[in-house]
Amino acid sequence: MGFVDIHSHILPGMDDGARDLDEALGMLDMAWEEGISDIIATPHYKQGRYHARRQAVLEQLELLQDAAMEQGIPVRLHPGTEIFYRGGLEEKLDRGGLWTMNGTEYVLVEFLPLEEYPYIRNSLDGLLGMGYRPVLAHAERYRCLLKNTERVREIREMGCRIQINAGSVVGDFGRPAGRFVRELLRRQMADYLGTDAHDLRKRNPAMKKCAVYLYRKYSPEYADALLFGNAVSDLLEGGAAT
Numbered sequence: 001m002g003f004v005d006i007h008s009h010i011l012p013g014m015d016d017g018a019r020d021l022d023e024a025l026g027m028l029d030m031a032w033e034e035g036i037s038d039i040i041a042t043p044h045y046k047q048g049r050y051h052a053r054r055q056a057v058l059e060q061l062e063l064l065q066d067a068a069m070e071q072g073i074p075v076r077l078h079p080g081t082e083i084f085y086r087g088g089l090e091e092k093l094d095r096g097g098l099w100t101m102n103g104t105e106y107v108l109v110e111f112l113p114l115e116e117y118p119y120i121r122n123s124l125d126g127l128l129g130m131g132y133r134p135v136l137a138h139a140e141r142y143r144c145l146l147k148n149t150e151r152v153r154e155i156r157e158m159g160c161r162i163q164i165n166a167g168s169v170v171g172d173f174g175r176p177a178g179r180f181v182r183e184l185l186r187r188q189m190a191d192y193l194g195t196d197a198h199d200l201r202k203r204n205p206a207m208k209k210c211a212v213y214l215y216r217k218y219s220p221e222y223a224d225a226l227l228f229g230n231a232v233s234d235l236l237e238g239g240a241a242t
């Protein structure tokens with residue numbers, strides 16, 4: 001079992017991630033080199049802009065998985081979506097139009113970086129009320145949380161889970177984000193890691209450097225949980241998908 005990347009825009013032609021099959025295969029190859037054995041593919045769903053609907057995600061995923069097998073890249077792909085939150089999302093999920101994380105009750109949601117905290121909290125609460133478990137995508141991106149880890153504690157206690165980007169752990173996204181994620185890690189308030197990979201250039205599926213850092217700075221149990229344990233038990237086992 002390798003690392004599990006729960007946030008990746010690797011499916012070709014679905015959003016601003018991989019442009020074509022070649023780029024997606026290159027990303028998969030790099031992911032494998034970086035120690036990743038499982039990826040939850042999470043193309044954007046954003047009303048009016050990106051439309052990662054259920055059937056299209058599955059088709060692209062199967063295409064890429066087959067191509068990867070032909071090339072001898074053993075990374076396993078699982079279906080998901082990164083959903084930009086808007087009112088009415090709960091109904092859309094209930095109608096089955098979008099992938100949750102591998103068909104579980106977990107849903108990867110994102111908001112505008114400058115969104116106000118009460119809106120984020122109430123939206124997450126709405127999802128929880130409908131029986132979903134929101135996973136807040138790249139928690140380090142929201143200004144209202146950056147200097148306020150108590151808010152992260154609050155939404156976790158409500159039942160939400162927290163995803164941070166591997167690149168933020170090693171300082172790729174600036175100092176405030178780096179400081180914030182290290183504070184979350186110190187308090188064991190981050191639950192999952194994602195590469196949030198979009199391409200093979202700046203936003204690539206790097207994980208190794210982050211893993212080395214985690215094992216050096218934190219307990220091996222927590223590093224294991226972040227790098228694969230939590231994702232395996234919550235999202236991969238018991239998934240209703242592939």
Ligand SMILES: [Fe+2]
Nearest residue numbers: 007009082196
């Ligand atoms: Fe993303």
